[in-house]
Amino acid sequence: RKEVEQDPGPFNVPEGATVAFNCTYSNSASQSFFWYRQDCRKEPKLLMSVYSSGNEDGRFTAQLNRASQYISLLIRDSKLSDSATYLCVVKSGNNRLAFGKGNQVVVIP
Amino acid sequence: DADVTQTPRNRITKTGKRIMLECSQTKGHDRMYWYRQDPGLGLRLIYYSFDVKDINKGEISDGYSVSRQAQAKFSLSLESAIPNQTALYFCATSVGGGRADEQFFGPGTRLTVL
Numbered sequence: 572r573k574e575v576e577q578d579p580g581p582f583n584v585p586e587g588a589t590v591a592f593n594c595t596y597s598n599s600a601s602q603s604f605f606w607y608r609q610d611c612r613k614e615p616k617l618l619m620s621v622y623s624s625g626n627e628d629g630r631f632t633a634q635l636n637r638a639s640q641y642i643s644l645l646i647r648d649s650k651l652s653d654s655a656t657y658l659c660v661v662k663s664g665n666n667r668l669a670f671g672k673g674n675q676v677v678v679i680p
Numbered sequence: 681d682a683d684v685t686q687t688p689r690n691r692i693t694k695t696g697k698r699i700m701l702e703c704s705q706t707k708g709h710d711r712m713y714w715y716r717q718d719p720g721l722g723l724r725l726i727y728y729s730f731d732v733k734d735i736n737k738g739e740i741s742d743g744y745s746v747s748r749q750a751q752a753k754f755s756l757s758l759e760s761a762i763p764n765q766t767a768l769y770f771c772a773t774s775v776g777g778g779r780a781d782e783q784f785f786g787p788g789t790r791l792t793v794l
Contacts (some may be wrong), residue, residue, distance in 0.1 A: 603781050604713060605781070613788075614770055615723070658722070658723070670722050
């Protein structure tokens with residue numbers, strides 16, 4: 572089983588709509604969780620960390636479910652500029668980051 | 681601006697050639713990483729270093745070597761390049777200690793091995 576699994580999509584989203592997606596992780600001892608954003612042919616950049624209590628940053632909300640070993644990202648009021656690939660990232664016990672393949676989001680005018 | 685830079689940005693080479701990719705950072709971070717990204721496979725860790733002269737293998741280190749002679753530089757070598765090493769290569773850095781989590785990536789090197 573892959574350490575981090577994501578449905579690559581693409582997720583085609585009308586502008587202004589809400590989109591949500593999950594990723595699952597296999598190591599129950601994982602310590603930290605993140606969402607990174609990657610634009611086409613560019614480097615990944617940290618979007619937000621994911622905390623146990625859930626956290627929100629503007630139109631973006633991240634949730635962690637340790638019991639079911641998944642994290643989620645919700646984007647409200649989608650903008651054209653939100654089109655990107657969103658990488659689920661999990662920090663393992665040996666202090667390394669494991670990356671999912673990414674969820675590709677395409678916001679349609 | 682504090683930054684992570686990679687050279688070259690693009691490289692086309694032939695099977696059997698030796699290739700070196702360079703990474704430099706002005707962030708003052710102790711930790712540096714090399715990843716490769718392939719379509720449909722996501723980012724995979726090749727090597728990482730937590731300090732000068734500290735070298736650790738990642739999940740796909742075969743066919744690669746690295747050197748960390750200074751805090752600001754981390755180089756990746758392909759001793760004898762092969763076509764399945766064609767990929768997008770990223771260098772990344774992070775702060776050591778308790779705030780080691782966020783990684784900052786360079787712009788990437790697109791390598792094609794013919």
